Amino acid sequence: MQLIACPWCGPREEVEFSYGGQAGVPYPADPAVLSDEQWAHYVFFRDNPKGRFAERWNHSAGCRRWFTAIRDTATYRFERVSRLDDPKPVT
């Protein structure tokens, strides 16, 4: 089992965390003007890269706080974690 470095608690076992999928998908600024296709992309479509991916994780069995991780989906290696009040990470 790999260790994931929670930005608040430090390295903890993977079982303490839950996955939140792609990071940085904002709620539409003006929902009323979205077409069906734009809604579909907001609701159902997420990036699925092989390689670096900015993701949300939650330390659900620990401090229960969300954070952002840059992780490689091919190697599963966590490259960087950041708190939500840190500047937005760039992949």
Place this chain on the structure above:
Amino acid sequence: MSPRPPGADLPEHPDLLWRDAEPKRAYDVVIVGGGGHGLATAHYLAKNHGITNVAVLEKGWLAGGNMARNTTIIRSNYLWDESSTIYEHALKLWEGLEEDLDYPILFSQRGVLNLAHTLQDVRDSVRRVEANKLNGVDAEWVEPDEVRKICPIVNTSADIRYPVLGATYQPRAGIAKHDYVAWGFARRADEAGIDLIQDCEVTGFATDGNRVTGVQTTRGTIAAGTVALCAAGHTSVLTDMLGIRVPVQSHPLQALVSELLEPVHPTVVMSNAVHVYVSQAHKGELVMGAGVDSYNGYGQRGAFHIIERQMAAAVELFPVFARAHLLRTWGGIVDTSPDASPIVGRTPYENLYLNCGWGTGGFKATPGIGWALAHTIAHDEPHPSVAPFSLDRFVTGALVDEHGAAAVAH
């Protein structure tokens, strides 16, 4: 008599089942992905439609991805009409597949039990059984004492953490030998003159307006009249090259086998609630599947705590397994879709067809999707069984929500 060198008297290599083809410059149809779905599509293109100027491109070795990594469960007891249509069509093809392929596939209709552990499970299961009956799919609800008769090694006592409250039972469900299935399709496609090209990874596409004109590969550029994507967990890698968004997420899905045991397990048992599904292969191994790892991943491996949790569930349900040894574990990459149903058919490119989103359950559909995708390519019109599974359903909202029948356990 002079000494014989070691190996001089070994038997000849058996006849190869297919040629290791070199890529030609152009094909009428290029299928990307040499797994079960790609090979079955090639077979039915030749058999049903006489289309044989076809290449199947495989980045590794034939059928070495999910086709080599699944738990071989075949069933058609899905809830909705759309799903039971395509899976039942596949099951009917499975029932004649050995004759069609003229190749043994060890298809064994030993039945599948889908266990219910909670009151809500029971309600959902009974509803699914009734829906199956209306769709002509063999299904029945069985009480715990009947579960025990069908599969005596299941712990049906009331004192386990998640007691067995009953199960759905589909007698025509079963398992097949996944490698033989792939080899059977490959052999027949090869006989028909189709080129199966291994070690040939697609690295890009040539496009002209809304047409794909060819594929760039590690073995050169190949022109194509029509392109079909059958790349399962790697579909997004291909569609990203084409600038198409597809609503799938790739996850590792693990499975494992025990050492070889005497026959102890007469059927297939699945439990969505505790995340384990088990059958016993002809050779004797217990074949067990786990749940997906929660994160996106392309590594064809997963975390060990998933296996640990799955084993805890398996031993609780099957106390007799407690002393079995684990032989090996592995992982595949499954492309999960938002409604746990596949995505098949047209794309924004007029001569590009998509076949993905089968998630954790693509093996059972192999002959059915091969048949339907071949029809779709040959007629440039989605086969009726795949028409409901179009990419645009995520815009129209006509989802086919099979999380109940699919969950992770296939």
